[in-house]
Structures are given as structure tokens and as C-alpha cells.
Amino acid sequence: DAKTTQPTSMDCAEGRAANLPCNHSTISGNEYVYWYRQIHSQGPQYIIHGLKNNETNEMASLIITEDRKSSTLILPHATLRDTAVYYCIVRVGSYDMRFGAGTRLTVKP
Amino acid sequence: GAVVSQHPSRVICKSGTSVKIECRSLDFQATTMFWYRQFPKQSLMLMATSNEGSKATYEQGVEKDKFLINHASLTLSTLTVTSAHPEDSSFYICSAPHQGASGPYNEQFFGPGTRLTVL
Numbered sequence: 372d373a374k375t376t377q378p379t380s381m382d383c384a385e386g387r388a389a390n391l392p393c394n395h396s397t398i399s400g401n402e403y404v405y406w407y408r409q410i411h412s413q414g415p416q417y418i419i420h421g422l423k424n425n426e427t428n429e430m431a432s433l434i435i436t437e438d439r440k441s442s443t444l445i446l447p448h449a450t451l452r453d454t455a456v457y458y459c460i461v462r463v464g465s466y467d468m469r470f471g472a473g474t475r476l477t478v479k480p
Numbered sequence: 481g482a483v484v485s486q487h488p489s490r491v492i493c494k495s496g497t498s499v500k501i502e503c504r505s506l507d508f509q510a511t512t513m514f515w516y517r518q519f520p521k522q523s524l525m526l527m528a529t530s531n532e533g534s535k536a537t538y539e540q541g542v543e544k545d546k547f548l549i550n551h552a553s554l555t556l557s558t559l560t561v562t563s564a565h566p567e568d569s570s571f572y573i574c575s576a577p578h579q580g581a582s583g584p585y586n587e588q589f590f591g592p593g594t595r596l597t598v599l
Contacts, residue, residue, distance in 0.1 A: 407588075414484075414573050414590030415524065458523075466577060467514055468588050470524040 375459045380475040383453075389446040391474050393459030396440040401463050404435060406444045408455040409473070415458065418444065449478045482508050482578040486591035493564055494599055501559045501594045503530075503574030509554035510576035514588070515547075518571040530557040530574075564598045571595050 376394040383389040395404065406418040419426055419433045421442075426433045432445040446453055458473040483506040493499050503513055511532045516524040528538045528549055536549035546568075548560040561568055575590040 409524075412571070412593070412595070414486075414575070414593050415588075416590070417587045420587075456523075466512070466588075467526055467529060468575070469526055470516075472523050 375461055375471055377457075377459055377471065377474045379472065380477070382477050382479055383446075383449045385451060385478055385480050386448055389449040389453065389476055389478065391444040391446075391457050391459075391476065392441065393444070394441045395459070395461045398439050398461050402461045403463070404433065404439075404442050405460040405462060405468070406431070406433065407458045407460065407468070407470075408453075409458070410452075410455040415468075415470075418457075449476075451478050451480065454478045482506075482576075482587075482589045484574065484576050484589045484591040486572075486574060486594050488594060489592060490595045490597075492597045492599065495565050496563055498560055498562045499564055499596060501561070501572055501574075501596070503557045503559070503576070503591055505555045505576045505578070505589075508576075508578045510557075510578065511554060512577060513551065513557040514575045515549065515557075515559050516573045516575070518573060518593075524573060530559075532557075561596065564596070566598045569596055569598045 403420050405420040407415040409415045419431050421433045435442045456473040456475050458470050485504045487502045513530040515527045518524045527542045528536045530536045530549045530551045532551040538544045551557045571593050573593045575588045
């Protein structure tokens with residue numbers, strides 16, 4: 372699997388967009404970028420994934436750079452309930468997801 | 481989306497006893513499920529892959545005789561922590577892949593986790 376690098380922690384003001392970066396410079400052509408989040412003491416929750424095109428769903432947007440070496444997860448209007456650890460994972464498929472340290476996002480009032 | 485449940489949500493046991501944790505896919509079938517372990521302030525670590533109808537495959541460093549996995553049916557996998565010790569205290573999470581609304585690649589749906597405390 373391609374290695375990913377994420378900031379350890381980030382803060383965001385409630386109602387503002389949260390932009391979470393992820394570097395994956397060794398990504399191969401058939402690997403997808405997956406984002407999951409884990410709210411404290413719960414199981415991880417799928418957010419979004421993409422290959423090379425930008426993706427958007429009801430939860431978030433995923434922006435992947437043209438060279439695919441980095442991506443950004445965007446939560447357009449962060450709420451207090453979005454406080455969680457966000458994991459960026461690069462995989463060919465979603466089987467046996469392996470988690471790095473992730474980014475601890477704290478949304479502040 | 482698909483739902484994965486775990487039972488129990490929390491268990492406290494004495495050292496030396498065995499504890500069974502169940503993982504169920506409620507509205508879909510899963511021939512494969514995954515078991516993770518998470519220590520406080522750490523990330524999830526994949527322990528093993530549970531395969532319906534065949535033996536589980538374990539990650540390097542995970543003792544298969546200590547963490548017994550049985551994939552009894554297409555909707556149930558169990559993890560038994562045998563002769564539990566305080567160092568086995570952790571948050572155990574299972575997951576199962578399922579075709580999601582996002583497209584051809586399966587999504588992983590995670591259970592809510594089971595917190596094991598060994599005294």
C-alpha cells in the first residue's frame with residue numbers, strides 16, 4: 372500500500388470549511404484514495420473515496436491533485452459532531468483497510 | 481448504508497478467562513470480515529481476516545491460538561480471546577465489505593466496537 376502522511380491535528384471553527392490534507396506521493400495508478408473517520412469510542416465511518424477525479428457526496432468533497440500525489444478532504448460546513456480522527460488510506464480496493472495515525476480534527480464553537 | 485453490529489459492546493472479565501465477541505452483518509451477507517484492535521490513543525490495527533467456510537488469516541505478530549476466529553455463517557463472525565490477560569484490554573472492532581452506493585468497489589462497514597477490560 373502507498374504510504375500516507377497527514378497532519379497530527381487540526382482545528383476548525385464551527386460553520387467553516389474544514390480542509391484536511393493527505394500526502395500519498397508513492398500512490399500507484401490503480402490505487403484509490405479512501406477517507407474514513409472515527410468519532411471517539413465508535414467504529415470508523417466511511418466518508419468518500421476517489422481514483423483521480425474529484426468526488427462529492429452528502430458528507431464531503433474529495434479533491435485529488437492532477438499528479439495524484441496528494442488529496443484534500445473538505446467538510447464544507449463543519450459542525451461540532453464532525454470532531455473526530457480522519458484517516459486517509461490508499462488502497463487498490465477497500466478490503467482489509469490499514470489505518471495510519473490520521474488527523475485529529477477538533478471543531479470549535 | 482449497511483449495518484454491522486457487535487455484541488457485547490462492553491465486557492469486563494477476570495484474568496485467565498475467555499471472552500467471545502460477536503460480529504454480525506445485519507442486512508447483507510459477508511463471506512469475509514475483518515477484526516481490528518485499538519489501544520487507547522492509537523490507531524486501529526488489523527488483527528485478522530475472517531473467512532466463511534475456511535480458516536482465518538492472521539496478521540504477523542497476532543497469536544492465532546489466543547485470538548480464535550470462527551466465521552460460522554454468512555452473517556456472523558466471532559472472536560474469542562482465550563485466557564485473557566490485562567494486556568489484552570483493548571477496543572475490538574470488526575468490519576465487513578459490502579457493495580455501497582459509491583460504486584463498484586466495496587465499502588467497508590465497521591461495527592461499533594467492543595471494549596474489553598481484563599482485570
